Amino acid sequence: MDNNKFLIEMGNKIRAARKAKNITLQEMSVATNIARDNLSIVERGLRNCHILSLKSMADVLGMDVKDFL
Numbered sequence: 001m002d003n004n005k006f007l008i009e010m011g012n013k014i015r016a017a018r019k020a021k022n023i024t025l026q027e028m029s030v031a032t033n034i035a036r037d038n039l040s041i042v043e044r045g046l047r048n049c050h051i052l053s054l055k056s057m058a059d060v061l062g063m064d065v066k067d068f069l
Helices: 003-021 025-032 038-042 051-063
Strands: none
Touching: 003 025, 003 038, 003 051, 025 051, 038 051
């Protein structure tokens, strides 16, 4: 799988999990201390992110980082 497709699929998984928990981007931003715009970019698969950012998102969503991969 190429890198762009991987990032898009990962972003879709993050977005789906966030929406399933009824968490807005703004709420996720506050909970993770990651800028809302950066979260949006990651969810759209436009940018790679730091593993610790993924961990923060997983923690807020009650998931494990591996669930995004």
